[in-house]
Amino acid sequence: MNERARRLLEIADDELVLGWRDSEWTGIAPSLEEDVAFSSISQNEIGHARALYELAARELGTTADQLAFDRQPEEYLSAPLVELRRLEWARTIARHYLYETADAVRIEALKSSDDPDVAGLAAKIEREEAYHLMHAELWIDRLLATDEGRSRLREAVEELWPYALGVLDDELRPVWVSRVRERLGFELPDVEPVTREQHTEELRELWEEMTSVRRSIPAGAEW
Amino acid sequence: MIYEVFRQERKGQPFQHAGSLPAPDASFAEVYAREQYGRRGESVALWVVPREAVHEVDEFVDELERNYHRVDGYSLKAKLKEARERAGTPAAGDR
């Protein structure tokens, strides 16, 4: 697999798995209004995954659905941060903020790709992701504004920090780390990132469930 | 706090009341209104207003029956007939 396809799949897999995780809040989010808003975010993420898969699919001679569903768990390139399951709300918001801010750095870099398709798609994704960032920032503001909110957020961010460090590569990571430290004001130590190669068991469980209907009928069936 | 949401379906159309939602502040209200009244592309613009800023006026008094304000206060038919007869012109529809 060439570098271009690999980069696309990395982001696509992140968006797919995060979208899947975020969609688990549909129906049980802290408020009805937040439920509706967060569900849109999860749908956008799946939509971005689909667009990225389609771009990669042309090159790899396959389809977006096949890339999304028909690989084995160890072939996915997602970051462990997005794989973690059943996070309660403070951790969900922490992940949301950490991921969106990291992703923004990554997408910004992609916009200056030599490849016009990639650059074009990155620009579109960035315009949509602006709303995700706005939403995440709103929640961060609100949580930081009270003692209880701040304490819960801090605990959540500290726990997710090693995973969050694994989203970006060595080149893009530093600028993101200093932005986050400044914004949150928490002590976030330099630790070993949990990298993409270190897939969690939770990804396999997700994959089993996610592909259960699809695998129940021989490949090629229409759904 | 309750916020009232008005939506505009297309440019040029009036803003119409669409519903209300609770939110802790205006920023949240905007996010929630955007989702509830725009996620399917059904609105091009929204006004999001705290409920207390909306003042309802629903009692109107017209004790003296101001019929000059209403269409039914003017009966032209008989006068028009007379004027045409005087001028010897047929009614516009008769030609």
Added chain:
Amino acid sequence: MSQREEEFLEYVQAGGQVETGDWMPDDYRAKLIKFIEMHGNSELMGVLPEREWILRAPTLQRKLALTAKVQDEVGHAQLIYRVVEDLGKPREACLDDLVSGKAKFHNVFHYPTRTWGDVGVIAWLVDAAAIISQKALLKCSYAPYARIMKKICWEESFHILHGRDVVLTMMNGTDEQRELVQEALTRWWGPLMQFHGNPIPRDDDPMFVWRIKSQGNEEARQGFLDGYVPQIWELGLSVPDPALRKRDDGVWEYTEPDWDELRHVVTGHGPRTADRLDLRKRAREQSAWVRSVVLAEAA
């Protein structure tokens, strides 16, 4: 009934509309709250059987469509509880009564979903049964409720399209896929026939008397059968009721639904009632801090 109440009754029966601040008889307000609250509860509980399948949707398109559908239902609950709140019962009180089992929700949401076939059948036929009732509610005497029904009906039309698309794709697929649809239909037929309630004459139904509902239960059921049985039969699917047929006078005959089952289920004894209410209760408890710390009114 007092004279003022008599006049109000005549007013609504003649098609008069009522706004939030208008005077209304206590009984009207109470019936309204009960009816609308049950609708809100149903939208919210309806989410639970479907959201499991969001995780198992077999294509990206289906995943998106199903997530959007369930999102709409949460949105409907939001609209509906707002209306109830403006009538005097706060959302938290409604949710308390829901999880404690005090308040009701529609029968169909007490049953399990077992396969992707259920996903298609529910989106197509359960939503169809609901839309028959919801279209009639566009004429509700209580205007704020009638107004939100417009948005609700518009969004429901997407759900039925999605449901039909899922079903048709499977019916045109493999034998196994066709069997999934038939099996789901066979299981859901009973609850679907009970959905519109027992055939109480509409003039005996207080909801109709006050023009909260603008049609009787049997009228709704006949509308459902007339609209959807032909659609079912044309796909080669069979309905598990040998007595089902349309008479020459246009009325559908069918085997009398099990009204005891309906009563048993809606009073909180459905196969999945307890664990779904428990899921709601736990989710609510775990996120209580969010509501008090973040979502409460800004200081």
